[in-house]
Amino acid sequence: MSTLIDILSSAGLWAAILRIATPLIFGTLGALLSERAGVLNLGIEGVMTFGAMIGWLAVYNGADLWTGVLVAACAGALFGTLHAGLTVTLGLSQHVCGLGVTLFASSFSYYVFRLAVPVAGTPPTITPFQPLDIPVLSALPFLGQAVFTQTAPTYLAIAVALVMAYVIFRTPIGLAVRMAGENPHAAEAQGVNPMKVRYGAVIVGSALMAVGGAFLTLSAFNSFFPTMVQGRGWICIALVVFSSWRPGRALFGALLFAFFDAFQLRLQTVVEGVPYQIFLMTPYILSIAALAIMARRARVPQALMQPYRRGER
């Protein structure tokens, strides 16, 4: 019991939570935006992988960190355009196209990486984002170390969550996105072009996903290796359902999830006799549980996964 309290009261745990949550926040928000408009983007795992690779590669080749993030976002946007072209214009199965994009983006990222960086004994590294030193706040006891010495992208993630919540619920463009995801025919009847809206949501969402991936190589770790995303993309998809498609809850869900993840990491070092694989399994088991709890209750955007074909009612 005392070990539990020890773990919970260490500022390091809470700092780790924010760090672990960051890629999840970006990924979940990206998937959420896309799904709000009616498009499921299962390319997330591949896009995050590619974002991680290309952001890192840009920095490895001399760009500064924020340019790396931008490069990743652009790459994400391109994959988003691909996914949107297949699912929105052609109306193909969103499941199959998403899986195809994931397979393509992942393998493409390994291919490019292997071409650009020949195999070496130790993988090459870059200098990642450093924790920000915020005047006054960083010096606070406990809170300072836990919350106010994160890297810039983490604060960006939280900001994006808040902005997205505002945009989705309080702006005309957000209403257009929601209408496209609830009843695209109604949207069209009121002069909103649901296909353009869906394209926009998927592309922006995909860019966010890629930024989430870039965080892994530019902040959390400092090198890229295949399979580093480790299923985080799928976990984000589960978190979208868990959040009932609300950005505020997505932020909360990502933090909650990161809490369990960070907790189990520390528990590993403390608890004897339990194979480490059991600990590593918990994030995936939790995601499945989250889905099971929320799947029936959540108000799904009604036109999610339904292709919109003009004139075909």
Next chain:
Amino acid sequence: MTTPVLEIAGISKRFGDNRANDGISMSLARGEVVALLGENGAGKTTLMNILFGHYVPDAGSIRIDGAELPPGMPRAAIRAGVGMVHQHFSLAANLTVLENIMTGTEKLWRLRSGTAAARRKLLGISERFGLKVDADARLGDLSVGEQQRVEILKALYNDARILILDEPTAVLTNIEAEHLFTTLRAMARQGLSLIFISHKLDEVMAAADRIVVLRGGRMVAERRVADTGKAELAELMIGRRVTRPVREPSAPGAVVLEARNVGVRIGGVERLQNVGFSLRAGEVLGIVGVSGNGQAPLARLLSGTLARTSGELLLYGQPVGNLSVADVVEAGIGRIPEDRNGEGAIGEMAIWENAVLERLPAYARGGLVDRKAGMAFAGAIIDQFDVRGGTPASRTRLLSGGNMQKLILGRNLSQRPRILIAAQPARGLDEGAVVAVHARILEARKAGTAVLLISEDLDEVISLADRIQAIVGGRLSPPVAAEQADARRLGLMMAGDWDTGSEARNAV
């Protein structure tokens, strides 16, 4: 002579081989109410969809107040003052009334939605036209009549001067329909110009100033209401003296299906309550009502896809538990589903596969499907029931609505069922197909089948049924004999007005 507010000139539109609109011209004056009359497939909805910008016409032009309307853009139509109230509402159930109405009304890139101003404007319109609504209610929680009100408000909010209503009373009770037409006339007096699409002669005569009749994609006639009558309109609509099959007198046999106090609860809501009926061999029992009053649960219950939560069902005099589809089919009950494309057939499968799918035990041996026998069965149905447009091996999706319905009827009636559950059997069919379907139903009745006909179409029920019960809010009225049932009485019953005392005394 003032410019008409709307001028449609020479509009044509083809969908593949189907000429949906062929050189149609008409006009609308300010403050006028015009009814667009025609049977299913005449081209009314297509024409209005073109006006509203859902479709681009192949030829022709539209002028609003003299200015040409760019085709294919709902936004242009809205800006020109055209508003449409769709038959299948263009609404999002998960959003609020205000959000539904505000969609598309503001510049997309504004930083903030002007919700307060929108709410004020909506309230103003709502009061001006007497259309009450709660702006913050979730749309999915509203009744159908209220949702339609939202559709109308949406058009008015966008400053519509021309309002198009597509089959507005399809989902309303008589009383709600009357209320709607009063509102429409009030709007016309305030300067709005209205077009409403309908195939109901009574309605058209009562509510419109002028009637435009479409048939086979062409405009065949235009009449002022004062100058015409239902008989002429019916003939114009259909193009010949219409002869629907006539029901011969018959003597019904024993009770084959009986329901006593049956209740069905779904998700905490009572969809059917205290339902009771007796169905006899050789008769047609009509269950008439506005859609959404329990017809679907009733049909599903009797089709074997829904279990009852209370009450008794007696089949051929024996009480039965909850029936599965296999039980129902084996008991000699034929089913015509309400949604022929969704439930009645699997479009991508072959006609023979759709013919045998619900009666596999008869066409399979040892787990293997007898394809030869299935194809033969399908061939027989195609011959005997005049199913055109397919062969046993071709895909069912290629059949037209009428032919698919003939297939569904055929696979059931060729088995000489003792009971037939027919839900909206003629919905969405053109007149020729309706005649064929009605003829088959009466044929079955003559052969001794007990038919339960669930329908929203008063005319259909009056012409086919021996006895009629109304379904309202999940309850069934006591039955009335067809001789004593006229449109007015049935309309009252459908609105829930049945006097259980005197009805019970007169019940048959």
Next chain:
Amino acid sequence: MRFERREQRSLLLLVGAPLAAIVVALALSGILIAIAGAPVLEAYRRILIGAFGSRLSATETLTRATPLMLTGLAAAVAFRARLWNIGAEGQFYFGALAVAAFGSHLLSGLPGPILIPVLLVIGALAGMVLILIPLWLRLRFSVDEVVTSLLMNFIAVLVVSMLIDGVLKDPLAFGWPQSQSVVDHAMLPKLVPRSRLHIGLGIAVVLAFVVAFIQSRTVFGLQSRAAGLNPQGAVFAGVPLGRTLFKVACLSGGLAGLAGAIEVMGVRGYVTTDLSPGFGYSGIVVAMLANLNPVGVIFTALFTAIMFVGADGMSRSLGIPTYIADVTVALSLLTMVVALFFTQYRVRR
């Protein structure tokens, strides 16, 4: 630009679609090869040589095609009923694990001709067990099985890792952890001596035809197809949806588990955490390329195997990363769905 549904679907288009898809995918990969500075046609020539150039490489290609055929069948069976089983990877590992567990000690007393079929069945059952979790979640909680079956893959690999580290650890192995080996007489006989090609290939081909028979001639096949095409219509016609999906899931999971079992019993005899280079995921591409046709899966699995084995050889001589094979295979999934689209719709201005 508008899309109009085609009335007839000509056979030409249906056969042409996968071919067109593959050609376009190869062309796109060709661009990537060119960017890497290698001659494109030469690279493809080397891929073909790498896949078929020698007796060794030809048997290698066929060996590689075997698990792909089985995971391809697993995906084809499931997708046809609109059961999105993306968990073939995990089911593969479970099948492999079960075989290693039972075939190394527990059942090793059984004679070969009995032991081999028993182990194959056990492998299939292990795959079935794993797929039942996402299926149950779908039937009971309406949870989309795509994400759950995907997440199960990660859990399954961790279970494999855990058991290989613990109970099933091979104490004699140095370096990477691996499971204990199945006994010699549990290994599948070779089809071609002094190569890795085993009779698993024959089993896979036979199963493809069995599945084709089931789908086209049996009641179960008709019902599962109906359930996939129009669940509402299927329910109305009395198809027992839950039971049908259960059987489809068992068949799919069983095939994937069998793939893992056969890979262990045919090739190395033990399980490692890298036993599958993504067979489960490639199986999805194999199935889609074959338009979910079981007999077609035989050929598309061959194509995929050619790409992977050939790329190994090509990369040694030209220095292009072997990942080009994964890229081509992934691209052909996307090009295939686009090609299928154009068999159903035509473009109109």
